[in-house]
Structure formats: C-alpha cells, structure tokens
Amino acid sequence: MKRAANFLLPFVGVVLALIVWAAASSLVPDLPSPLKTWDESKIYILKPLEKRGEMDQGIALLAYYSLMRVARGYLLGMAIAVPLGFMLGMSKTLTRTFDPIMQVLRPISPLAWLPLGLILFRKSEPAALFAIAVCSMWPTVINTMAGVRAIPQDYWNVAKVLRLSRITTFTKIVVPATLPYMFTGFRLSLGIAWLVIVASEMLTGTPGVGGFLWQEYNSLIYAHILLAILTIGVVGFVLDRLMGLLERRLALGHQAVG
Amino acid sequence: MAFVEIHGVCKSFGSGRDKRDVLSDATLSIERGEFVSIVGMMGCGKSTFLKIAGGLIAPDRGRVDIDGMQVRGVQPNAAIVFQNYSLLPWFSALENVRLAVGAAFPEWSRDRQREQASRHLEAVGLGKALSRRPSQLSGGMRQRVAIARAFATEPEILFLDEPFGALDALTRESLQQELARLSSAAERPVTTLMITNSVEEALLLSDRVVPMTRGAHPLGHPVRVDLRRPRTAAELMHDDHAAHVRAHVVASLTRDLKPTVKRQVA
Numbered sequence: 436m437k438r439a440a441n442f443l444l445p446f447v448g449v450v451l452a453l454i455v456w457a458a459a460s461s462l463v464p465d466l467p468s469p470l471k472t473w474d475e476s477k478i479y480i481l482k483p484l485e486k487r488g489e490m491d492q493g494i495a496l497l498a499y500y501s502l503m504r505v506a507r508g509y510l511l512g513m514a515i516a517v518p519l520g521f522m523l524g525m526s527k528t529l530t531r532t533f534d535p536i537m538q539v540l541r542p543i544s545p546l547a548w549l550p551l552g553l554i555l556f557r558k559s560e561p562a563a564l565f566a567i568a569v570c571s572m573w574p575t576v577i578n579t580m581a582g583v584r585a586i587p588q589d590y591w592n593v594a595k596v597l598r599l600s601r602i603t604t605f606t607k608i609v610v611p612a613t614l615p616y617m618f619t620g621f622r623l624s625l626g627i628a629w630l631v632i633v634a635s636e637m638l639t640g641t642p643g644v645g646g647f648l649w650q651e652y653n654s655l656i657y658a659h660i661l662l663a664i665l666t667i668g669v670v671g672f673v674l675d676r677l678m679g680l681l682e683r684r685l686a687l688g689h690q691a692v693g
Numbered sequence: 694m695a696f697v698e699i700h701g702v703c704k705s706f707g708s709g710r711d712k713r714d715v716l717s718d719a720t721l722s723i724e725r726g727e728f729v730s731i732v733g734m735m736g737c738g739k740s741t742f743l744k745i746a747g748g749l750i751a752p753d754r755g756r757v758d759i760d761g762m763q764v765r766g767v768q769p770n771a772a773i774v775f776q777n778y779s780l781l782p783w784f785s786a787l788e789n790v791r792l793a794v795g796a797a798f799p800e801w802s803r804d805r806q807r808e809q810a811s812r813h814l815e816a817v818g819l820g821k822a823l824s825r826r827p828s829q830l831s832g833g834m835r836q837r838v839a840i841a842r843a844f845a846t847e848p849e850i851l852f853l854d855e856p857f858g859a860l861d862a863l864t865r866e867s868l869q870q871e872l873a874r875l876s877s878a879a880e881r882p883v884t885t886l887m888i889t890n891s892v893e894e895a896l897l898l899s900d901r902v903v904p905m906t907r908g909a910h911p912l913g914h915p916v917r918v919d920l921r922r923p924r925t926a927a928e929l930m931h932d933d934h935a936a937h938v939r940a941h942v943v944a945s946l947t948r949d950l951k952p953t954v955k956r957q958v959a
Contacts, residue, residue: 589779595749596773597796597846607792611783 467658475658492642494662498670501632501643504560508567509628516572516624517617520579521609530580537576545570545631549638559639566635571628575620582616583609614685622678629671644670695722696884697746697850702755704741715741717909718755726882728922730895731912732942733905739888740854742905746886747773747852759850769797771850772843776858778835780827780842787811787823790842797846813845814838817871833864837871844875844883851876853887857894865894866926873898873923892942896929898922902938904945913945 453469460468467475483495523530545566552562590612594604636645648663704716715738723729733739744750746757748767757764759771767773772793780789790810798806811823817837827835836856843851856872857865876883876898888905889895895902896918904913916938920928929935 589777590781592749592775593779593781595767596747596775596779597793598767598769599792599796603792603796607784608781611781 465657467661472658472661475656476662479659479662492647494666497642497644497647498666500641501636501645502670504563504636504641504643505567505628505632508564508632509571509625511564512568512570512572512624512628513575513621515568516575516620517579519572520576520617520620521583521613523576524580524583524613525609537573540569541573543570545634546638549635553639559635559641563632563635563639563641567628567631570631571624574623574627575617578616578620578623579613582613585616586612618678618682618685622675622682625674625678626671629667629674633667696725696727696760697721697723697886698758699742699746700755700758702742702745702752702757704738704745704750704752716745716752716911719911720755721746721903721912721915723884723886725884727901728876728885728887728899729901729903729915730899731886731888731903731905732890732892732895732946733888733911734890734946737905737907737911739905742911743852743854743886743888747771749773768850770848771852772846772848773852774836774839774843774854774856776855778827778832778839780835780838782827785824785826786814786819786830786838786841789827789838790814790845793842794845810841810845813841816844816875817841831864832860833868836860836868840868840872840875847881848883849881851883851885853885855889856887858890869894869897870923870925877922892939892946893926893929895942896935896939897924897926902942904942906946906948916941 457468457470460466460471479492479494479497483493485493486496523533548566548569549562552565553559556562556565586609590608593599594608599607632643633645633648635641636643637649640646640649644663644666648660648667651657651659651663699719699721702716702719703714705712705714707713719738719742721729721731731739731742741750745752746764748757748764748771751765759768780786781792784792787807787810790813791806794801794806794809795803798809801809811820814820814823814837817840819834819837819841822830822834827838830838836859840856853872857868860868876885887895887898892902899918900922901915901917903915905911906913918938919934920932
C-alpha cells in the first residue's frame with residue numbers, strides 16, 4: 436500500500452501540473468500547450484545526440500556541453516573553496532580579516548560577475564568558468580568553516596594527548612570531522628553552479644541548454660523555451676540526487692549551515 | 694628527588710570579578726613506579742591538577758618536574774586517559790590504538806604498529822572487537838579501548854582522570870580489576886597518577902592515597918596502602934589495615950565539610 440502511494444502521489448502531482456499548464460496556455464496566446472510543446476520538441480528528445488547545427492542539437496548534447504562547463508567551473512570553485520574554508524575555520528584572525536569582504540561578495544549575482552569575467556578574460560568560456568567558480572564557492576567555504584569550528588574539544592584533546600603532528604592532526608582528525616559539513620556545502624554549491632551556467636550561456640550565447648533557450652526565445656519558438664526549462668530543472672534535480680547518493684555512500688550525516 | 698615533583702602549583706580561571714582560584718599551592722611527589730590516587734569531591738580542582746601534571750595546561754605559578762626536567766606540554770613518555778573515552782568515531786578500535794602507537798613509535802613499520810595495537814586490545818579483552826567502530830561498542834568497551842590505547846604506547850607515566858566515572862557500578866568494578874592487573878603486569882613499572890571520587894577505587898588500585906580538599910594546600914597528607922598489588926575488592930573488605938586507611942582518608946575529606954544540621958559527633 437505504501438509503495439503504491441509513493442508512486443501514485445507524485446504521479447498525481449505531475450498530472451495536476453500539466454493541467455495547470457494546459458489551462459494557462461489556453462489563456463495566454465503565446466504560451467504553447469503541453470501537446471504543442473511535445474510536438475515541436477520531440478525531435479530534440481527523441482534524437483538526443485544528433486547535431487544539426489551549432490545551436491540545433493539533440494537535448495542530450497546540449498545538456499552535455501553545459502555540464503562540462505559546470506564541471507570545470509565547479510571543480511575550480513571547490514579547489515579554492517575547500518582550502519579557504521579550512522584556513523578560515525582554523526584561524527580566528529583570518530576570519531576577522533576577511534569576513535567583511537566575504538559578506539559583501541556573497542550576495543553578488545552571477546549576472547553581475549559575468550561582465551567582470553569578460554573584462555578579465557576577454558573570451559566567454561573562461562568568463563563563464565570564472566563566474567561559476569566565484570558564485571558557487573560560498574556555500575562550501577561557509578560550511579567547511581562551520582565544520583572545522585564544530586570539531587569537539589574532545590578530538591583536539593586526542594591530538595594533544597597523543598602528540599600528533601600537525602599534518603596527522605589535519606588528515607586524521609580535522610578532515611574526517613569536517614567531511615559531513617563539506618558535503619553539505621558541495622551539494623549547495625553544485626546547485627548554484629548549475630544555475631550560473633544557464634545564466635552565463637544565455638548572456639554569452641554559447642552552445643548549451645542556456646544558449647539554446649535564449650536563441651529559441653529570439654527566434655520566437657516558444658515551445659523550445661519550455662523544453663529548455665524542463666531540461667534545466669531535470670538535470671538540476673538529477674545532479675542533486677547524485678550528490679545525495681554520494682553523501683549516503685560515504686555514510687555522512689546532514690548538518691547544514693545556510 | 695622523586696620521579697614526579699609537582700610543587701606549589703596555582704591556577705585561576707577567569708579574570709576580574711569572575712576570577713576563580715581553582716588551585717592554590719598544590720604540592721605532590723610521586724616515586725618511580727608508584728600508583729598514587731587523589732581522592733576528592735567535585736570542584737576541588739582535581740581535574741585541573743591532573744591536566745597541569747600531564748602537561749595539558751600550564752600553571753599560573755609553580756612547576757611540574759618529571760625525571761628532573763620541567764614539564765612543558767604533554768611528555769612523550771606519558772599517556773592520559775580521560776573520563777570520556779575520546780575515541781575518534783571514524784576509526785575502528787584497532788585504528789584508534791594504532792594511531793597512538795604510530796605517534797609514539799613513528800619509526801616502526803605499519804604492521805608492527807598494528808600488531809602492538811591488537812596485542813594491547815586483546816589484553817583488555819577486546820580481541821574480537823578490533824574492527825568495530827566506537828559507536829558499535831558499549832561504554833565499558835570504549836573505555837577499555839582508551840586504556841589499551843594508553844598502555845600500547847608503553848608510557849613511563851600514566852595519568853587517569855576519573856577514568857571510570859561515566860560507567861555503571863558493575864562495569865566500573867570489572868574495569869578497576871583490569872587496570873589493577875595491567876598496571877602491575879607491565880614490564881617496566883608504570884608511574885601512575887589517578888584522580889577519583891571513590892575511596893574504594895583508590896584503595897583497590899594505589900600505593901598511596903592523597904585526599905584533596907578545596908582551598909590553599911589542597912593536597913592532604915598521603916596515606917600509604919601497605920598491601921600487595923593487584924588486590925581484589927574481597928581482600929579489601931576484610932583487611933584491618935585497609936579499613937584504617939579508609940577511615941583516615943574519609944576523615945581528611947569530611948573535615949572540609951560543614952554540617953548543615955548541628956549534630957553531636959560520636
């Protein structure tokens with residue numbers, strides 16, 4: 436009975452959403468109905484790996500381009516965020532020095548970082564990576580920092596009593612203790628990175644899901660906009676789930692900070 | 694000069710109006726190989742005293758000398774066991790002990806370190822639980838791991854801070870016997886300083902019992918327990934000398950108490 440409910444209820448939710456969509460499309464002339472959207476989009480979905488033109492590619496290919504860029508920018512962001520998080524967590528002085536700067540940089544939207552990235556790097560690809568890295572790093576920095584601060588005095592005592600070297604203390608105590616917090620940060624950061632890539636592709640017109648969306652808007656093929664939106668949502672959802680799976684595999688709990 | 698000389702140690706916490714004088718002129722000597730227990734009530738500063746003796750905190754005044762040298766920081770030949778296990782939850786029992794062995798004997802091979810760790814875990818009866826994580830062990834077992842970890846580093850001095858305080862009475866008794874056995878069986882005599890709030894525990898394990906009270910010169914006159922080690926609780930119950938020591942220690946401790954109801958003392 437419970438199994439059926441687990442499957443049935445989300446299904447009902449999806450059906451209701453489709454009904455709302457169909458109703459909205461009959462009221463708004465420009466908004467395509469679900470049926471029309473499927474009709475005009477099915478070639479992208481049914482032939483996901485076909486390349487017909489720079490912006491006219493199967494949905495899987497478009498998603499792939501976006502994901503590759505996300506991967507690079509995200510890894511770059513994490514490579515900066517993790518050490519930064521550890522340093523800030525272990526040193527009150529550093530935190531006091533850089534906290535005001537961090538608080539100012541945090542709320543800056545990717546759309547604001549992009550022009551700066553273009554000035555710095557001239558080309559749209561590195562500018563996008565820059566924007567992804569700078570925007571997505573904050574949750575990981577903050578959560579890693581919180582993780583280090585949350586290490587119980589008991590564990591620091593172990594390091595003192597066993598006279599562990601600084602490196603051993605770091606690898607055997609600080610890192611394992613901080614890992615659950617780091618992963619919360621990774622998950623949040625990934626969500627932001629995916630958001631940023633779509634925005635930056637839209638602004639720079641590079642091939643990918645975001646680029647496709649903006650192009651189709653300019654070509655007045657609205658059904659494809661909806662296709663792009665759905666794709667963005669589904670991919671974001673899948674990414675989050677995969678990260679959650681990884682977290683569970685490594686048997687880490689959930690301790691979240693903003 | 695005794696092996697461990699703690700002289701005139703003073704320690705306060707807080708400042709200004711919140712200043713608390715926890716220790717005021719605490720002095721104690723411990724001979725090599727001796728097992729000394731400090732018995733005192735909560736709040737008399739015994740934990741602080743032990744942490745200073747072990748090198749975890751520095752005293753405001755006074756000094757601690759081990760083997761003629763002043764103590765600064767935790768000594769390489771010392772091991773400390775706390776009331777709350779302090780095991781790393783992401784490592785198995787074996788790995789927790791091996792970590793300590795690795796830090797004490799970095800020149801040994803990994804295999805040798807592991808062998809040392811498993812031998813000591815077997816000695817405390819945990820041979821079948823080597824790969825278990827602390828969350829899979831009972832409180833008593835975790836404390837056994839902590840004790841195995843301490844002995845595995847082959848320390849010359851052992852500091853124990855109410856090691857069995859968090860355990861139930863039965864587990865406590867069994868671990869007391871374990872500790873009594875281990876500390877008399879070690880190849881080299883391990884000089885031990887233990888703090889406890891149980892007079893019985895002190896009588897069971899120590900060569901000398903020192904009562905501790907609040908205020909200046911908190912450590913009272915040590916009483917010698919002239920019984921062969923290791924002892925059993927049964928022996929102590931019927932021994933006259935033990936009864937005498939017990940009475941003396943309790944008297945020294947209760948001298949500090951003010952009766953809330955005025956009664957005639959027999």
